Amino acid sequence: MNTSGRSTIILLDANVWIKERLLRSAIGVAVLYSLGRSGIKMALPNVIRREAIAGILKAGRKAASDVENGLSTLQAITRSKPAIKLPSEDDLLAAAEKRFAELQHHLIEIDHSPEQMARALDRVIAGRSPSARKEQFRDALLWECALEISSKHDVLFVTRDDDFVDAKPGTLASGLEKELSDGSRKLTLFADAADVLAAITDRVPPLNYDYVANLILEAVNYELHLLEEKHGIIIGGLTWQNLAAFATEEVDTLAVSFRINLGTVFPGTLNAPETVDGVVIVAGECFYNTRTDEVLDVNLDRIQIHSPTGEPKGAVYLQANMGGESRAIPYKVRHPIDGARRSTETS
Numbered sequence: 001m002n003t004s005g006r007s008t009i010i011l012l013d014a015n016v017w018i019k020e021r022l023l024r025s026a027i028g029v030a031v032l033y034s035l036g037r038s039g040i041k042m043a044l045p046n047v048i049r050r051e052a053i054a055g056i057l058k059a060g061r062k063a064a065s066d067v068e069n070g071l072s073t074l075q076a077i078t079r080s081k082p083a084i085k086l087p088s089e090d091d092l093l094a095a096a097e098k099r100f101a102e103l104q105h106h107l108i109e110i111d112h113s114p115e116q117m118a119r120a121l122d123r124v125i126a127g128r129s130p131s132a133r134k135e136q137f138r139d140a141l142l143w144e145c146a147l148e149i150s151s152k153h154d155v156l157f158v159t160r161d162d163d164f165v166d167a168k169p170g171t172l173a174s175g176l177e178k179e180l181s182d183g184s185r186k187l188t189l190f191a192d193a194a195d196v197l198a199a200i201t202d203r204v205p206p207l208n209y210d211y212v213a214n215l216i217l218e219a220v221n222y223e224l225h226l227l228e229e230k231h232g233i234i235i236g237g238l239t240w241q242n243l244a245a246f247a248t249e250e251v252d253t254l255a256v257s258f259r260i261n262l263g264t265v266f267p268g269t270l271n272a273p274e275t276v277d278g279v280v281i282v283a284g285e286c287f288y289n290t291r292t293d294e295v296l297d298v299n300l301d302r303i304q305i306h307s308p309t310g311e312p313k314g315a316v317y318l319q320a321n322m323g324g325e326s327r328a329i330p331y332k333v334r335h336p337i338d339g340a341r342r343s344t345e346t347s
Contacts (some may be wrong), residue, residue: 013159030246030255034201060092079321129175130163150185194257213241236263252291
């Protein structure tokens with residue numbers, strides 16, 4: 001990644017920090033392991049730190065609310081409520097601050113200069129990317145910071161924000177790309193932490209990825225069953241997978257990012273009696289222990305239902321995003337399974 005002896009700096013957008021749970025996720029742990037081995041640092045602009053903490057607090061509040069609602073349901077059924085102490089807002093804030101302190105040796109913290117903030121404001125007023133579609137001072141400030149860093153370092157910029165991205169996946173918005181065209185700056189765009197991890201580290205030796213994919217599917221079997229019941233579809237076995245595994249500091253534990261396609265049948269209706277084949281896409285990350293043959297801490301990024309082309313197809317097209325947020329499933333799976341997705345399927 002280095003050019004002309006320039007050092008490499010990773011810049012994670014706030015949405016990536018939030019998705020990877022302040023790098024406590026499977027891929028986050030692998031990123032930190034790779035940083036420790038390579039000496040690569042991460043830039044942490046103040047605007048990113050503040051937004052990441054705000055996002056973590058929001059996610060924590062929602063998780064606590066979900067637990068509280070679940071306890072209320074249990075109380076209604078059993079007439080007693082389990083005694084569980086949920087973290088307060090102050091607890092969540094302290095945990096986030098503590099995590100950034102733990103990562104201090106990996107970080108280059110950046111305070112924004114008055115000049116950066118003035119350039120960002122000018123960008124918003126002029127309606128220039130990344131504020132072309134909406135007035136977004138935060139994005140403009142982040143981009144000004146990225147430009148400044150990239151004048152001295154090779155920047156690996158990881159963001160899930162569409163305001164930075166062109167219609168073509170993996171490509172910077174055209175207005176931003178032009179700002180790098182003179183060659184004095186080097187910035188490479190990545191869609192997620194797994195992509196940048198693949199760029200800075202070697203993959204592990206080959207695994208039986210179909211086998212690991214089926215272990216993952218067994219772990220999310222309940223989620224898939226709910227999807228079938230909700231939308232009246234029939235989800236079949238694995239048709240395609242794209243898994244990437246990375247080393248962590250635990251010798252036997254790999255971080256795995258995954259996208260798995262499952263054959264799906266959309267039953268006919270009175271207006272359209274023909275059945276239609278489609279696909280369910282399951283994507284996320286997890287740990288895989290090679291010694292115990294366990295899939296651990298499956299973190300779903302999304303489950304989507306698509307027609308064969310991925311485009312809407314009349315009334316049978318459905319999409320089921322996981323509420324726009326990652327969902328953690330702390331299941332462990334030890335037993336091997338065959339090509340069928342679930343034991344309740346019949347021939």
